[in-house]
Amino acid sequence: MKNLKRVLGIGVVAAASVFILAADHIDAPAVQGGTSDITDFYAFQAENTNNLVFVANVQGLISPSATADAAFDESVLVEINIDTDGDNIEDMVIQAIPRDGKMYFFGPVAPSQTGLNSTIATTATNTGWVDITTYGEAAVTETNAMGMTFFAGPRDDPFFMDFAQYSAIIAGTADGFNDPGADTFAGSNVMSIVVEVPKSMIGGSGTINTWVESKKK
Amino acid sequence: MKTIKNISVAFALSFLAFNCSSDDDNNIVENMEPDFSGTFMQQDQMGRPAVNTVFVSGSSKDDFNVTIPSEQNAAFQSMFQANLEGLSPAFANAGDKNALQQDAATFTGLLATDVLNVSLDGTTTFYDGTNVLTGRNLTDDVITVELLLIFGGEDFTENPQFSNDNVSANDKDFLPSFPYLASPW
Numbered sequence: 001m002k003n004l005k006r007v008l009g010i011g012v013v014a015a016a017s018v019f020i021l022a023a024d025h026i027d028a029p030a031v032q033g034g035t036s037d038i039t040d041f042y043a044f045q046a047e048n049t050n051n052l053v054f055v056a057n058v059q060g061l062i063s064p065s066a067t068a069d070a071a072f073d074e075s076v077l078v079e080i081n082i083d084t085d086g087d088n089i090e091d092m093v094i095q096a097i098p099r100d101g102k103m104y105f106f107g108p109v110a111p112s113q114t115g116l117n118s119t120i121a122t123t124a125t126n127t128g129w130v131d132i133t134t135y136g137e138a139a140v141t142e143t144n145a146m147g148m149t150f151f152a153g154p155r156d157d158p159f160f161m162d163f164a165q166y167s168a169i170i171a172g173t174a175d176g177f178n179d180p181g182a183d184t185f186a187g188s189n190v191m192s193i194v195v196e197v198p199k200s201m202i203g204g205s206g207t208i209n210t211w212v213e214s215k216k217k
Numbered sequence: 218m219k220t221i222k223n224i225s226v227a228f229a230l231s232f233l234a235f236n237c238s239s240d241d242d243n244n245i246v247e248n249m250e251p252d253f254s255g256t257f258m259q260q261d262q263m264g265r266p267a268v269n270t271v272f273v274s275g276s277s278k279d280d281f282n283v284t285i286p287s288e289q290n291a292a293f294q295s296m297f298q299a300n301l302e303g304l305s306p307a308f309a310n311a312g313d314k315n316a317l318q319q320d321a322a323t324f325t326g327l328l329a330t331d332v333l334n335v336s337l338d339g340t341t342t343f344y345d346g347t348n349v350l351t352g353r354n355l356t357d358d359v360i361t362v363e364l365l366l367i368f369g370g371e372d373f374t375e376n377p378q379f380s381n382d383n384v385s386a387n388d389k390d391f392l393p394s395f396p397y398l399a400s401p402w
Contacts, residue, residue, distance in 0.1 A: 023266040023359070028278035036260035043333055044341040044354045047394050052337065055355070055398065064402040077257040088286040088330055099251035115285050120253040139396050151396035156389045158398050159266075161360040162382040169379065176378025186388035189401040196395055199337045207351075209332035211264035211286060215257035 023159045025060040035059060035073035036214035039190050040159050043210050046196050051147070054080050054094065054197070056212045057190040060157060067154045067189045068135040072098040077215045078193055079118055082108060084203040090114050092202060095121060096152070096193050103152035103193065104129045108201050118215050126201065147198045155192040157185045259283050264331040266343075266359045271304075271367075272297040272328060281331075290329045297325035305379075307370040315366045316373045317349065324366065355391045355398065360384075 023040040026032035039060035046053045056078050062070050077097045081090035094107040097120060109124035128144035133153030143149045162181030168174035202208060261282050263269070273281045274296060284292050298321050302308050308321045315324055334350045335341060341352025344362045353359065361381050368376040389399035 024261070024263040024269060027263075027269045028261070028282050030279040031261040031282065034260075038261045038263045040266065041263045041333065042353045042355060043335045044352050045339070052335065052341075053395075053397060067401050076260070079257075083286075083332065088332055097253065099253075104251065104253070116259040116283055118257045119255070120257070122253050135401060139400070141395055149395050154401040155396070155398040156387070156401050158355045158387055158391065160358075160384050160387045162384045166382060177382045179381075179383040181383035183384045183388050187402050192396070192398055194396040194398065203337060205337050208335050208337060209264075209286075210335055211262055211332045213262040214260045216260050217255045217257050 023161075025159070031214070036076045036216050038078075038212055038214050039157065041210075041212040042158070048196075050199055051196050052199050052202065054195045054210070054212075055158075056080060056096070056193045057155075057157070057159075058193075058214065059191045060159075060188070061185070062154070062189040062191070064187070064189065070135075070154060070189070070191055072103065072132065072152065072191055073216075074098050075217045077118060077120065077217070079213045079215060080107075080195070081211050081213060082202050083209040084206075086207075086209065088209055093118070093121070094195055094197070096195070098132060098152070101132055102129045103132050103150065105148070105150055105195065108197065116215075118213075146201065148201075149194075149196040151192070151194040153192065154189050157188050157190045159185050161185065262286075262331070264333045265328065266353070267363055268328055268331045271363070272300050272325070274300060286330050286332050289331055290326065294322075294326055294329040297329045298322055301325055301367065305367050305376070307368050307375045314371050316369060316371060317366065318371075356386065358385050 025039045031037040038058055040057040042055040044053050059070060077095055080094040082092040083089060084091045090111060092108040093111045094105065096103055096105050105128045106121040106124045107126055109121045109126060112119055126146055128142060128148055128150050130142040130150040130152055131140045133140045135154050139151055141149055141151050160183045162177060163184035165174060165177050165181060269278055269281050281293060301321050307313060314320050333353055336351040340348050341354060342348050343353045343357040343359045364380045365373050368379040391397055391399055
């Protein structure tokens with residue numbers, strides 16, 4: 001245990017910088033609470049171990065009573081970036097964009113340009129689409145000829161954390177976590193995009209670096 | 218079966234739109250094709266969980282979201298280190314390390330490039346006691362892992378009141394099969 005007095009200084013740091021700890025929910029002023037606010041990103045080996053799964057969630061903290069009215073924004077592109085050669089620059093993207101009740105997917109495909117601005121890769125050979133699942137409906141999924149599987153729609157927020165107690169610690173009104181803690185995200189939903197893709201389409205073996213972006217027209 | 222194979226997207230979408238139409242009017246087909254044109258500009262980005270929220274100072278959070286990962290280390294590592302050393306007693310003294318034997322500069326040097334490292338060769342997990350940063354599973358308790366690495370010191374035993382939020386699992390069970398996430402509340 002080192003320098004515990006510094007703990008008392010946490011509140012000062014927090015007040016200066018508005019420390020808010022969540023996965024990426026409401027992380028920055030320009031996006032928080034909007035349709036382009038990314039809440040979480042996951043990448044894991046699929047049930048079929050030849051495949052990898054990407055999960056990109058947006059629009060966090062949707063209450064059950066508000067979920068039927070929640071919708072993806074047709075002006076917001078969600079782009080999964082994949083770096084296969086270790087330079088942290090995307091070599092491939094998987095793009096997801098909603099149109100009229102369907103989520104359309106393009107890629108994995110080399111982007112026309114890397115970085116902050118994107119156009120949709122409508123000439124990609126790897127494409128697919130899935131009806132956006134509505135609230136209360138069983139999950140609608142589609143698998144394309146290349147073996148990619150798609151989902152888009154509301155889901156339980158998979159993130160869990162005692163965010164309220166962390167906030168109290170940061171604010172200086174609590175001196176530690178409770179045991180057991182309370183999951184601040186329990187009972188709330190997100191808008192979720194799930195893509196399962198054969199590993200052979202994203203490098204095959206080794207390590208990739210991946211991140212998700214939301215981009216607005 | 219709604220597959221699109223070896224045909225142009227435009228053709229595929231026209232075909233689908235045609236099926237929506239009750240007559241043969243090609244104008245209707247064209248009018249129903251989705252418009253994917255335009256340039257989309259970056260709003261938000263994320264690799265590892267909680268990085269922007271924890272390590273980026275308030276006035277820089279928007280800037281972090283529009284800095285490409287390959288340029289994040291140069292732009293933000295020193296801020297990450299200052300915020301880590303200010304936040305955690307476990308990194309308050311020179312020579313302090315976390316349980317991965319990373320000092321403040323090394324640890325924040327890793328985190329400042331906010332990408333998720335993912336293995337295509339087997340186990341994918343944020344941290345499972347053996348594998349480190351080989352992906353992120355739905356069940357991974359990423360916040361406790363990060364709290365332990367921030368507050369837990371060299372052997373995860375320091376500052377126990379801060380190093381575990383004691384929420385270790387989701388409020389709904391995940392699914393063994395696609396789409397893996399639980400149905401909404």
